[in-house]
Amino acid sequence: MKDDILAHLRYSLGKDAGHAAIYDWRMALSLTLRDRMMDSWFQSTKTSYDRHAKRVYYLSMEFLIGRLVEDVAANLGLVEEARAAVAELGQDYDLLVKDEPDAALGNGGLGRLAACFMDSLATLGIPAMGYGIRYEHGLFEQDFVEGQQIEKPETWLQQRHAWEFERPEVSYKVGFGGHVHHHEGKAQWHPHETVIATAFDTPVVGWQGRWGNTLRLWSARPQKEFDLASFNRGDYLAASRSEALARTICRVLYPDDTTESGKELRLKQEYFFTAASIKDLLRRFFTDHDDIRQLPDAAAIQLNDTHPAIAGPELVRILADEHGLEMAEAIDLARRCLGYTNHTLLPEALERWPEWLLGRVLPRHLEIIRAIEAGQQAQYPGSPRILDHGNVNMGELAFIMAHKVNGVSALHTDLVKSTVFADLHRIHPTRIVNQTNGITPRRWLHGCNPALSGLITREIGEGWAADLEQLGALRTRTGDPDFLRAFMAAKRTNKERLSNWVQDHCGIAIDPDAMFDVQIKRIHEYKRQLMNILETIALWNEMHANPQAGWTPRVKIFGGKAAPGYHVAKEIIRLINDVAAVVNNDPVTKDLLKIVYPPNYNVTMAELLIPAADLSEQISTAGKEASGTGNMKFALNGALTIGTLDGANVEIREHVGAENFFLFGLTAEEVIERRSHHGYARAAIEQSPRMQKVLAQIAEGRFSPQEPGRYHGLVGNLWDHDHFLVSCDFDSYFDTQRRADEAFKHQATWAAMALSNTASVGWFSSDRTIRGYARDIWNVHSAIDGQLEQSA
Numbered sequence: 001m002k003d004d005i006l007a008h009l010r011y012s013l014g015k016d017a018g019h020a021a022i023y024d025w026r027m028a029l030s031l032t033l034r035d036r037m038m039d040s041w042f043q044s045t046k047t048s049y050d051r052h053a054k055r056v057y058y059l060s061m062e063f064l065i066g067r068l069v070e071d072v073a074a075n076l077g078l079v080e081e082a083r084a085a086v087a088e089l090g091q092d093y094d095l096l097v098k099d100e101p102d103a104a105l106g107n108g109g110l111g112r113l114a115a116c117f118m119d120s121l122a123t124l125g126i127p128a129m130g131y132g133i134r135y136e137h138g139l140f141e142q143d144f145v146e147g148q149q150i151e152k153p154e155t156w157l158q159q160r161h162a163w164e165f166e167r168p169e170v171s172y173k174v175g176f177g178g179h180v181h182h183h184e185g186k187a188q189w190h191p192h193e194t195v196i197a198t199a200f201d202t203p204v205v206g207w208q209g210r211w212g213n214t215l216r217l218w219s220a221r222p223q224k225e226f227d228l229a230s231f232n233r234g235d236y237l238a239a240s241r242s243e244a245l246a247r248t249i250c251r252v253l254y255p256d257d258t259t260e261s262g263k264e265l266r267l268k269q270e271y272f273f274t275a276a277s278i279k280d281l282l283r284r285f286f287t288d289h290d291d292i293r294q295l296p297d298a299a300a301i302q303l304n305d306t307h308p309a310i311a312g313p314e315l316v317r318i319l320a321d322e323h324g325l326e327m328a329e330a331i332d333l334a335r336r337c338l339g340y341t342n343h344t345l346l347p348e349a350l351e352r353w354p355e356w357l358l359g360r361v362l363p364r365h366l367e368i369i370r371a372i373e374a375g376q377q378a379q380y381p382g383s384p385r386i387l388d389h390g391n392v393n394m395g396e397l398a399f400i401m402a403h404k405v406n407g408v409s410a411l412h413t414d415l416v417k418s419t420v421f422a423d424l425h426r427i428h429p430t431r432i433v434n435q436t437n438g439i440t441p442r443r444w445l446h447g448c449n450p451a452l453s454g455l456i457t458r459e460i461g462e463g464w465a466a467d468l469e470q471l472g473a474l475r476t477r478t479g480d481p482d483f484l485r486a487f488m489a490a491k492r493t494n495k496e497r498l499s500n501w502v503q504d505h506c507g508i509a510i511d512p513d514a515m516f517d518v519q520i521k522r523i524h525e526y527k528r529q530l531m532n533i534l535e536t537i538a539l540w541n542e543m544h545a546n547p548q549a550g551w552t553p554r555v556k557i558f559g560g561k562a563a564p565g566y567h568v569a570k571e572i573i574r575l576i577n578d579v580a581a582v583v584n585n586d587p588v589t590k591d592l593l594k595i596v597y598p599p600n601y602n603v604t605m606a607e608l609l610i611p612a613a614d615l616s617e618q619i620s621t622a623g624k625e626a627s628g629t630g631n632m633k634f635a636l637n638g639a640l641t642i643g644t645l646d647g648a649n650v651e652i653r654e655h656v657g658a659e660n661f662f663l664f665g666l667t668a669e670e671v672i673e674r675r676s677h678h679g680y681a682r683a684a685i686e687q688s689p690r691m692q693k694v695l696a697q698i699a700e701g702r703f704s705p706q707e708p709g710r711y712h713g714l715v716g717n718l719w720d721h722d723h724f725l726v727s728c729d730f731d732s733y734f735d736t737q738r739r740a741d742e743a744f745k746h747q748a749t750w751a752a753m754a755l756s757n758t759a760s761v762g763w764f765s766s767d768r769t770i771r772g773y774a775r776d777i778w779n780v781h782s783a784i785d786g787q788l789e790q791s792a
């Protein structure tokens with residue numbers, strides 16, 4: 001390996017060892033590891049072709065992959081060898097690992113799920129391809145200035161990306177706008193603008209390198225480089241028009257939950273990568289088939305949320321307009337290929353395009369959507385509308401065009417059936433299925449927590465990394481004091497690692513003996529970071545008033561970004577930072593409470609925080625968090641959850657046992673009931689002196705003395721509206737936190753509870769989730785013998 005690294009340094013980077021910078025060494029190491037993926041990758045592709053295997057095509061606007069060096073090295077079993085080779089070359093392996101940009105082509109759970117799925121698909125040997133966009137700028141970089149979030153462009157592609165291969169020959173035209181020509185019952189779309197989608201492939205090799213799939217990300221380039229005639233006339237703007245369109249399409253990842261802005265561009269992004277992906281999978285299909293009617297036997301196309309929902313009409317367009325199928329048959333055939341995953345019930349997050357806009361950008365698709373709608377209404381009169389009040393409802397479109405629709409946790413799936421898609425569910429009672437989310441144990445235990453995974457491997461062998469339910473064997477160790485001590489020693493190692501990092505990066509000294517209480521996720525009202533900071537203030541008040549009362553010292557850790565257009569979320573960030581500035585400087589509570597909010601939360605930061613957490617905050621308003629996946633990562637790494645009965649918390653609690661989970665708050669049903677009472681928030685606050693005091697302090701400017709009115713809006717909203725019921729759950733949250741305090745004082749019992757979590761969440765492996773999709777939705781098989789037989 002040492003020789004290979006040197007060879008790459010010389011021949012791929014053009015440097016000799018004496019002049020190489022860290023970047024060069026990291027690239028040389030990455031390319032060396034990439035070389036070692038090739039045999040498995042080629043062999044897997046060849047096997048898929050030889051066997052005419054059915055493939056999964058996972059279409060996702062987001063792949064939140066993070067760094068890859070260690071991931072690849074671990075999957076190939078090469079970490080020790082790589083570390084040694086790098087050391088022999090006089091370099092620090094950990095520094096090289098840290099030099100890699102964190103590829104943030106996603107916002108949060110949805111994108112990270114797609115990345116975990118890619119790992120599991122490869123580990124299980126399921127022939128699959130992930131399709132997405134090669135954004136030039138991933139999710140913005142977050143900074144805090146005077147406590148406020150500011151956004152800076154992210155620049156992962158300013159350097160060469162070590163893992164990808166450009167495929168200039170894999171290029172397709174994607175059109176926009178123009179008109180549709182109808183002649184003798186045939187339709188032909190003549191787009192007005194065209195860009196070229198070019199593929200960039202990243203190999204994804206699963207555990208122990210037995211199988212390799214591809215993540216194919218599309219980049220846009222202009223059809224004509226530039227218009228030389230216009231250029232020569234001096235009209236430089238016109239000369240580069242097509243170039244500008246192409247560049248904007250894959251320029252930035254859109255943040256979630258932004259409203260109006262850039263709608264047209266987002267629609268174009270969605271169509272761009274969906275159309276290219278479908279062209280690509282059809283080209284592959286026709287290499288060994290000649291009858292398009294066999295497509296459902298060869299391709300399972302999964303829509304990760306509605307973002308690629310235009311795949312339905314696009315596939316119908318190709319089948320009808322290009323292959324001459326009757327419209328009804330085209331619709332039916334497309335449906336047999338498509339599955340749709342719903343990730344949210346929040347109405348504002350369900351995509352809707354103005355009909356005029358969709359018609360302008362994709363005129364033929366609008367006609368096809370009308371045909372789909374007409375077919376549905378003819379067969380099921382009164383069915384919910386795709387086209388409604390001048391909008392195109394992408395959720396309804398995705399549902400109607402998919403043969404299976406899935407929710408991402410048991411509770412969420414029930415709510416999908418009873419709320420957003422209740423009417424469609426009545427019409428199609430077998431279409432909705434549940435596939436509870438999962439996480440890859442390779443990254444989220446083996447990779448990020450060497451201390452704990454080493455201990456587990458010494459205890460039960462290393463089979464758990466590919467069969468996470470083997471962790472169940474650890475349940476018998478919850479009564480073994482020696483093992484519990486070792487378990488807590490691993491936690492302590494991780495807490496020390498984090499404490500050092502916090503000291504270096506935030507300048508805050510935290511005590512590894514304190515309880516590390518962590519909430520990391522997108523900042524959103526429904527996720528209720530606000531409730532967490534209010535509880536922190538209440539705790540601080542009481543600690544400050546009575547510092548000798550035997551408190552459990554706490555470090556409250558926050559991480560997460562707010563969508564740039566989401567004003568309230570940004571106010572919550574500012575409030576957390578303002579409160580931190582006051583609390584962290586209080587000499588009375590200095591050994592009892594600290595608040596840490598490092599900016600720019602990302603996958604890499606999660607890998608540091610999760611192994612060090614004692615308490616995992618999963619406190620969303622019941623019925624709002626579709627699943628959560630952070631909740632699974634924390635439990636796997638031996639943190640206890642404080643949480644509501646929401647999303648996958650419900651199933652986590654069932655697995656780990658109610659006695660090992662701090663439950664509080666209203667249930668989803670109670671939330672609905674409570675909302676029907678006028679003035680529920682005011683009533684709840686009036687019954688809680690503790691909360692009243694906290695709100696009064698904020699409103700009086702206790703945490704913003706330079707601008708006392710800064711949070712009037714935020715506080716007023718809690719009294720008068722409080723759509724997410726912070727007021728109603730506050731007291732029960734506070735009390736449950738004190739139960740957690742008490743439990744933490746008894747470290748031996750705490751250790752047993754924490755171990756019960758680790759030992760009991762093997763079911764939440766994304767391998768299990770993917771087995772479920774393979775069986776219930778895709779009807780695909782593993783190309784590695786025996787991989788799908790395990791329980792799904």
Ligand code: GFP
Pocket residue numbers: 107108109110111113343344408437521522625626627628629647
């Ligand atoms: C969304 C949902 C989560 C869910 C993920 C993956 O993620 O509840 O776990 O998708 O299905 F909200 P976030 O973007 O909110 O993290």
